[in-house]
Amino acid sequence: MVHTGRHFLQIPGPTNVPDRVLRAMAQPVIDHRGPEFAHLTAEVLDKIRPVFQTSGPVIIYPSSGTGACEAAFVNTLSPGDRVLIFETGWFSHIAWRRVAEKLGLAVEYVPGTWRRGVSPAEVEARLEEDAEHTIKAVAVVHNETSTGVTSRVGEIRRAMNRVRHPALLIVDTISSLGSIDYRHDEWEVDVTVGCSQKGLMLPPGLGLTAISDKALAASRTAKLPRSYFDWQEMLKANQSGFFPYTPATNLLYGLREALQMLHEEGLTNVFRRHSRHAEATRAAVRAWGLEIFCEEPLEYSSSLTAVRTPDGHDADRVRQIILDTFDMSLGTGLGKLAGKVFRIGHLGAFNDLMLAGTLSGVEMGLRLAGVPHREGGVMAALNHLALADRSVAAN
Numbered sequence: 001m002v003h004t005g006r007h008f009l010q011i012p013g014p015t016n017v018p019d020r021v022l023r024a025m026a027q028p029v030i031d032h033r034g035p036e037f038a039h040l041t042a043e044v045l046d047k048i049r050p051v052f053q054t055s056g057p058v059i060i061y062p063s064s065g066t067g068a069c070e071a072a073f074v075n076t077l078s079p080g081d082r083v084l085i086f087e088t089g090w091f092s093h094i095a096w097r098r099v100a101e102k103l104g105l106a107v108e109y110v111p112g113t114w115r116r117g118v119s120p121a122e123v124e125a126r127l128e129e130d131a132e133h134t135i136k137a138v139a140v141v142h143n144e145t146s147t148g149v150t151s152r153v154g155e156i157r158r159a160m161n162r163v164r165h166p167a168l169l170i171v172d173t174i175s176s177l178g179s180i181d182y183r184h185d186e187w188e189v190d191v192t193v194g195c196s197q198k199g200l201m202l203p204p205g206l207g208l209t210a211i212s213d214k215a216l217a218a219s220r221t222a223k224l225p226r227s228y229f230d231w232q233e234m235l236k237a238n239q240s241g242f243f244p245y246t247p248a249t250n251l252l253y254g255l256r257e258a259l260q261m262l263h264e265e266g267l268t269n270v271f272r273r274h275s276r277h278a279e280a281t282r283a284a285v286r287a288w289g290l291e292i293f294c295e296e297p298l299e300y301s302s303s304l305t306a307v308r309t310p311d312g313h314d315a316d317r318v319r320q321i322i323l324d325t326f327d328m329s330l331g332t333g334l335g336k337l338a339g340k341v342f343r344i345g346h347l348g349a350f351n352d353l354m355l356a357g358t359l360s361g362v363e364m365g366l367r368l369a370g371v372p373h374r375e376g377g378v379m380a381a382l383n384h385l386a387l388a389d390r391s392v393a394a395n
C-alpha cells in the first residue's frame with residue numbers, strides 16, 4: 001500500500017522531531033575543539049539545567065539513555081555494593097537491574113506487578129531494615145515506558161529521609177524529562193538520567209545526567225572501573241567548553257533549538273499540555289470500554305498510555321493493522337506484556353489535532369481488527385480537549 005502524507009510516529013519515543021529542530025541540525029559540522037563549539041557547549045549545559053530543575057552540573061554523553069544509566073552506577077558505586085531496585089516494568093529490569101548485575105553490583109530486585117509505581121512505604125520499610133546502611137543506592141524509573149505508570153519520586157525521597165538512610169537516590173527520567181514535572185534538586189535526587197529522543201524532541205543519540213554534590217563526592221571514592229563514562233573527565237573538559245572525545249555536534253545544535261522551544265512554551269505549560277493530552281487519551285480508552293493498564297490514578301503517566309486489549313485479541317495484530325492501513329506506529333507490549341497491550345505515545349512535539357488523528361487511527365484500527373469496543377472514544381477525547389482548561393502560565 002502506498003502511504004501519503006506524514007507518518008504518525010506515536011510510539012513513546014523516539015518522538016516526532018519538530019521542523020525547527022531538524023533545520024537547526026542541518027548545518028555544516030564544526031571543529032569540536034574550536035571557539036564556536038565551546039560557546040555551544042556552554043550554552044546547552046546552562047540551558048539544560050532548568051529542564052532537570054537543578055542548579056548543579058549536567059553531563060551530555062554521545063550515547064543512548066542506557067549509557068547514562070551505566071555511567072550512574074560506575075561513577076558512584078564499588079564492586080559488590082548493594083543496590084535496591086524496584087520492579088516497575090521492562091525498563092526497571094533492562095535499564096537498572098541488568099546493567100547493575102552485569103557490573104557486579106549486588107542487586108535486590110523488589111518484585112512488582114507492573115501496574116503500579118514504586119511504593120514509598122516499601123522503600124521506607126526496606127531501608128529501615130538496613131540498620132547497618134549496607135544499601136548504597138536506590139534506583140527507580142520515574143516513568144515506566146513499558147506500562148504508562150509514573151512513580152512518585154518526591155514521596156520516595158521523603159520515605160528515605162524519614163528513616164535517615166544515606167543511600168544514593170538514582171532515577172531514570174528517560175521518558176519523563178521535559179514532559180512530566182520532575183525536580184532533581186527539590187527531591188534531593190543524586191543522579192538523574194535522561195535522553196534526547198523523548199520529551200526533548202530530538203533524534204536518539206544523547207544520554208543526559210544531572211548530578212548532586214553527594215553523588216559527585218561518591219564518584220571520588222567509587223571503585224567500579226570506568227573510562228568512557230568517567231564523570232570527572234567529562235566535567236573537567238566541559239569547564240572549557242569541550243568534551244574528552246568527539247561529541248555529537250549536530251545533535252547539540254538540535255538540543256539548543258529544542259531547549260529554546262521548551263523555554264518559549266514554559267515548562268509549566270509543557271507539563272500541563274502533556275497531562276491534558278494524557279487525560280483526553282484516557283477519556284477515549286474509557287469510552288471504548290478498554291482497560292488502562294496503570295491501576296493507580298495518582299500514577300497515570302502523562303507521556304504515554306498503555307491500553308490492554310481484551311483476552312484473545314492480540315495487541316500486536318491491532319498495531320500491525322493500524323500501521324498497514326493508516327501508517328501510524330504505536331508502541332508494542334514489552335516483555336511479559338507482548339501481545340497484551342499497545343502503547344500510545346503522547347509526548348514531545350505534539351498538539352490537540354495530532355492527538356485527535358492518533359486516537360482516530362486507534363479507533364478505526366480496533367474496528368478493523370474486530371476488537372470488541374464501544375464507539376465514541378475519539379468524541380470523548382475531543383470533548384475533553386474542547387472543555388479542559390487551556391490557560392497558559394506566564395513564562
Ligand SMILES: Cc1ncc(COP(=O)(O)O)c(C=O)c1O
Pocket residue numbers: 013064065066067091095141143144145146172173174175195
Ligand atoms: C524508561 C526507560 N529507561 C531506559 C530506556 C533505554 O534507553 P535507550 O534506549 O535510550 O538506551 C528507555 C528506552 O525507551 C526507557 O523508556
